[in-house]
Amino acid sequence: MVKLIYFEWQKHFLKKSLVIVIICFSLINIIKIYTEYHENSLLSSKTNPGWSELYWEMYEKFSGMMTDEKVEELMSIYKPLEQQTAEKTASTETNNPNTYTGNIYNDHLFFQWNFVNPMEYAYMYKHYAANVVRNTEENLVFFESVGNEYEYKKIGLSWIGLMEERSKRFLYGNVPILYSL
8 A cells, every 4th residue: 555655656746847847946946045135135235235344344343252341332332323313313314424334324223133133132032031931830830720730731841841951051051142143
């Protein structure tokens, strides 16, 4: 029976024409993904001229282990930009020599999207994970108290997996945060 199913599968799906069509569409898909990525990426010269060079310049400053000095330096750049663009009344001049990209709004978006948001996520992830752990523990206690054994076991199994993963990665709980894009 297995040989019959295998033969039928070969007969229907391993036709030369079908394999060629699948390979062609796969190649077209890869090319399309590549071109979309390069046309619409934050560092594309078409969408944001000048961002790529500035990104690598700033990357040298802010990559590596997150330290208080790096965060303070980034915030000393970002906070004034955020304050100036908060009311949307700043100049839209595109050749301002006092900015990194020529425009204060572009500077704000550049630092927000490329450095502040990713670094904030990396820094706050430990707190987010701690909240997940605390909520899981509370749910375990709750479902055990109301006698819902199914949910208790379901959460318990995910809890065991979480604790195993946590013990592998965060054995001592004092892991330095490395920031790399």
